[in-house]
Amino acid sequence: MTAPVVAAGRERTLAWALAIPAVLVTVALVAVEAWRLAAPARAQAGYRIHGSLGEAIANDDVRGAFDFVRRGQDPNALIPVHDPQLTGGEEVFVPPIVWAAAADRRAIVLMLLGTGATFARGIDRAAPCVADRLGFDEVARTLRRLGPLPPATTCPDLAPGPLLVGVARLATMSKGEGAE
């Protein structure tokens, strides 16, 4: 073979050495992009499907929790929650902000404060106290700094037993007194 022919063959080989990685990466990219379009819930990170707002809060998924609010769920409406320690395993109804405070979910606390958590009821105002009791100082500070709490809010006396069971009773008591 003549030198130019050999050189042309070598040039082609080197061209493929450079091009094959590019082709492989591009084919992989096209496949991933097609996957993202075809199955966004599986292909895109953080697309978790939650059964309830309480579950999204428990999983610390701020975008997932916000999806419930965006779809119309009232951020102040009581939600059913249960936890072996916090509720003794039974289902109780508490505000989302209290559940987020009890779970040390600061990002979700901030999201709820930004989307309309009002602290109108005694049970809402228990949120920083719950964080205090559980040692979540930053969440407690955040709630006291940013929450629309009356200046002289004191922590309510809670019944003995699991913390959120006591908090949930505040709602029952308030209803009974017709104070809300």
Place this chain on the structure above:
Amino acid sequence: MLAACAPLLAALGTSIWLTPYPVNETVAVLEDVQRTTGSFFDPTLRSWYRPLYFATWYWFWNGSGSLDVALALFKGLQVAAPLALAVLLIWQLRPRSLLEAAVAWCAVAVLIGSPGFRDNLEVPLLMTLVAMPPTLAVWMLLTRPARGWSGLAILLLTIVALGYKEQGLVIAPVVVVAWWTRAPGASSWVTAAHVAVTLAYLAFRLAFSGNWPVFEQSMGLWFRIIEPSEALARFGAFPYWMYAYNVLGTILNVLVGEPSAGLFAIARDVAHSRLQPWEVVYLVGAISLTGTIVWWIRRVCPGLGRDGWTPEGRVAIAFVASLLASGVLSYHYSRDRLGGMAAIFYALAAYEALRHVAARAAEGSGAAGRRFALTGAFLAVLALTWHVRAVGTLEWTRRMSETNTRGWLTQLAPRREEFAGRHTYLAIMNHMSRQGTSPDAVRPTNYPDVVQRTLAAPVPQQ
């Protein structure tokens, strides 16, 4: 070539389009635009000067009469600029053979995978990003035969780049290099006009430099960040060492991807034996390519000027000039984005250097078969790392989007409290919160952990 790059470019453009504006930058910028109407060109207001950036917001907003339209137009600019840059690069390289096409494909990946390019994709900080296509367009005009209008076009493009950010000054040494190396489009009057514009600009800025702080922003110093107050206490008496560190930091970031914003994060991870796969990709890609470019510059430089100027030699000198200029312009603080202008010439130099290596290896004799095989393997690894880095840039934009969305979800309440007295700020923030919390915002890809750690590069936190 464009078709080969199209999937990545399309995905990149879509990702940027679907990235929400961040709450921490955009709202304050728009408040500024509302408050300081007409004073964008006043050099006494700030130590930095980006009048066209603010004017663009102003024109979009007031021209359309709608903040939503202005946001969409601005996002369009943010998408168009990087895509235009990639298209211009392909146009400039004009591959004519299979080898040149493969090298050009790699050069596009080098551009997109560079920290200087990636960091400029941050929405809405497009000051340098918008200046990058004009810079490459200037280079294209300089290296082609002059036409009646090209001199004026070069000057206008430079002024536009300069109006968006000080980094536009990088064009001036590039024009001087083109003229010195007798580039066909670099006439004496164009060069003289650039020198005059640069001197006038510097005189104009320095005339109002009395209130510039010694240190303006936080800086990375070796392994930690120092705030301006600490820097002032430690280096205030003689800040030039810190300035030199920042200059070198930006230059090294373009060449080896480290330090990033002045921080030697990869070196720290090496020292603590916790090197991440993406760091390996970064180091292998950057060191192998920069090493190749240095080798190529040493080969093309000795004959420069004596036997006439070659296009290769011209690119080599322009790259060095742009690198030094980018470094010097970042003396106040180092950020990856400040190497953006040099990243263009890094990609151009990568094209020439890789083509040179391949051509030389192809011409070798049959006895050099082992060296040929090694060269092929070297080129394949180098190309792989840069194409992976380019995909990493795409994923970086998606993680930025996630960061921005989280910012909107978690920052509304604190900002309502912090900016309670700033009604314009709050009105803009409340108006923008819908785009910030949109369910359509692009999300990162759910890659397996090892792929994620291979693609990932740090995302600035809000």
